[in-house]
Amino acid sequence: MTALLEGRQLARSLPGTPPIVLVAEATLAIEPGTFTTIVGPSGCGKSSLLYLLGLIDHPTGGTLLLDGEDVGALDGDARARLRLERFGFVFQFHFLLPEFTAFENVMLPIRRLGRLDDAAARTRALQLLAAQGLEGKEDETPDRLSGGERQRVAIARALANDPALILGDEPTGNLDSHNSARVVETFKALAHEQGRAVVCVTHDLGIAAASDVRISMLDGRIVAVEHSPRHD
């Protein structure tokens, strides 16, 4: 299968004497329709690798290819545009904008991309919220939603522009087991039923076990890549 996103010898270090290495020589391929997890102990560089893959951070070495195109050296505006069009992010602390309702939070990336007219944008936002079981919660601000509901709003927002890649940074880290399981099922469905590539940083070995590909990291380096039988 052709890789949607491919990192070759990716590196990220912070200036210093000696430089602080966050990620080193990371070579990996993310394929559509797969649920990939990145695991490892705290501080091993999981989130740093995720930010590099999601074009939020700039690599200090190596090559990053999206659909075969080198995107590692793109300027800020081009990277922002790609994040808007191709990527969806879900973070541990939901990261919704507090002044905006659930509906408005989902509308933000749709309106910023500007491909849909007002009516179509509204319909899409409502459908995404409904798909996450949030009917009737559209006009609630984040402070009036439970942790699980907030994370589902964040997933709806991540899907707003129909991205090819969903990136999660400990998306279940702040949820109870019930909501955590629901999020994992959602991610699996996004990969297996909708053909998206889902990459998730996690400490939870249960989630890792449920994924198609597990990338293990230690001290900024990828030490193992395991494929589940389904993927093979």
Place this chain on the structure above:
Amino acid sequence: MSGRLPLLLGIAIKHLSRRRRQTLVAVSGVAVGVGFFLAVSAMMIGSQNDFISRLIDAAPHIIISDELRSPPPQPGVRAFPGGAVALHGYKVRNEVRGLKDWPAILAAADALPGAIASPSLTGGVTLRLGGHEEAIGIVGIDPEIEKRISTIETNLRMGRLHDLETVQGGIIIGEELARRLGIGMGDVVSATAASGATRTLRIVGLFKRGQSQLASSSGYVLLREAQSMLGRPFIINRIGIRVADPYMAQTVATGLEARFGYKAESWQERSSDLLSLIVVRDVIMYSVVSAILLVASFGIYTVVSNSVSDKRRDIAIMRSIGFSQADLQLIFIAQGIILSVIGVLLGWLLGTGLMAILGSLDFPIAGEHQTIPLDHGARQYAIAAGASLLAGVVAAWLPARKAARVDPVEILRGAA
């Protein structure tokens, strides 16, 4: 399709709505700045316009006198311009003072569109009453023309300009001079010219006190009376001209002077020192008002700067979902603009209210009740709005630039 700018504007409004107290303080700062700018500038410009209109109207816009700015070239120089020999020490012929060929000058001035020219003769006489003497300058005029080119008719406390024609030997003097001489309306006074000719003049009008242009030591008589008294029949030495556009007076004066050679002095030239004072006044006014608006912009800076500090996490979220650095910068600049626009609108209301109050005040000046002259021109409203918007944008731009430079990785990693 939803536009990018309405979206960014909506986010800016949401941010401000969460900081109501600070927003109110910043908006009030701009409103007070704009309001006081309007009130102060209305007074300054109003009084300035009033002053200039008095300056323009008190005397003819242009006065052509029988003076020359430089001596006329001698016949030898005229005959051989650029000659190799220069003559010195020759005797200059004495010429009779007065405007030569003045009917031609008068006709040329009258021919200017909308212009009116009034001939007059000025000279010195001594008024005697009992043992009291006052040396004054008299101006011989044609009352019907003169009242059309100057405001002397409206500055009469008693009598009319026309009375100079109906009363034999009539003279109009100022109230102060009359008081010094101890005379009033209808009284007679003896006048002696430098030539020794003596006339008996009757007071037919009194100028109001405080009219500096109609000095306390001058009087108006009929032109032919002045010519007779001063022993200069058919001679005039001054032509006053009123032009359609007072601000073109300098150009017209230059043209007439170039054509006829006599000194043609515009009101601008006569009042150049006062006009330069007005420029200084303007500089002071705009400096003070700029300082007020600068202080108001500090309020905007504080609000936007605090907003950027508080919204670092939101900035990181928006960056991660695909908002560009320019988007973030625009959101915070929009906050500055919104604060300025609301401040300007409220400031306009405040300023209009202050002007209404100032306009209703009544001051006793020189024995008359006068109101403060105010300028209600749209220009000042536009200047206040423009300056406030500029101040708002500049004040918001600095923190907005900071917002655009927020590193989302740093925030996201810190929150994780």
